[in-house]
Amino acid sequence: MALRSVAMTMVVVLLAVSAALLIGALWGTFGKLSASLEGFLVAIAGGALIVSLVSELIEPAMKDLSVWTAMISMAVGATVxxxxxxxxxxxxxxESGGGLLAAITLDGVPENLALGVALIGAGALEVAALAGAIFLSNLPEAAGGAREMVQDGRSKAAVLWLWAATAALLASAAIAGNLLLSGVSSNWLALIRCFASGAVVASLATEVFPKAYNEDRKLAGIATALGLAMAFILGSLSPS
Structure with missing residues (x-):
């Protein structure tokens, strides 16, 4: 059962994290991605993440924490x-290579920590909404980031290597977090869930929704609502 759980975790993480980043990087480097489409996709991902954070991280954590403790943990995550x-x-x-990689990695760390923690003791369908939301978030982020890097004069090979390194870092973080935290107490696991949720909310507020509005302000609200609906649909697939 343990080996099966580890294998499932690796498959989910690789699909939601690495595959999305690599496909997005290839899309942005060699394909065409309009700013409005990128904004639309980013808004969908943001809406989906809101639902999945609440249903798959915060609500389970509230079984072991008081409201005040959960709020404080989320506030700490957002502050960090x-x-x-x-x-x-x-x-x-x-703009520097190290700074760019650090910024990209930081944006993805809370989401992947949340995914790794959510997978502890859960099945693939039980975290379908969160995994799907992270996939939707990573795809346009990588595509838009790769496009901007190429436009700034970086070689296509360097851009792809940068995103491949990011994919490896984030996937490794999610898998390592899942394995290292699987033995902690339910109270600590609940605190970590809320901490990760707060960090993702801060990322949504500072990175995701401003980008979606700036690039596709006419349809950003519709796209966000669509993301909410998609997350509810994915969440309904999980066993009761």
Whole structure:
């Protein structure tokens, strides 16, 4: 059963994280992606993440935590993400290779930590909404990021290697987090779930929804609602 759980975790992570980033990077490097389509896809992913965070992370955590403890843990997660984002921009710069990789990785760490934690003791269908939302989030992010890197003069090979490194880092983090945290107590696991949720919410507020509005403001609201609906549909597939 343990080996089966590890194998399932690896498959889900590789599909939701690595595959989306690599496909997105190839799309942005060699294909065409309009800003409006990128904004539409980003808004869908943001809407889906809102639902999946609540249903697959926060609600299960509330079984072991008080409301105040959960709120504090989420606030700490949001604060840590915001502080790390500021430090990267301040000291590494978002244009340098190291700063760019750090910024991309930081954006993905909360989502992948959340996915790894959600998979502990759960089946693939039970985290379908979260995995699907992360896939939808990673795909346009990688495509748009790769497109901008190529336009800024980076070689296509360098761009693909950068995104491949990001995919490997984030997938490894999700799998390692899942394995390392599988033995912790339910209270600590609930705290980590809320912490990761707060960090993802901060990412949505500072990165995802502003980008969606700036690039596709006419349809961003519709796309967000569509993402909410898609997450509900995926969530309904899980066993009761």
């Amino acid at each position: 993400f915001t502080g790390a984002d500021w430090l990267i921009a301040r000291f590494l710069g978002e």
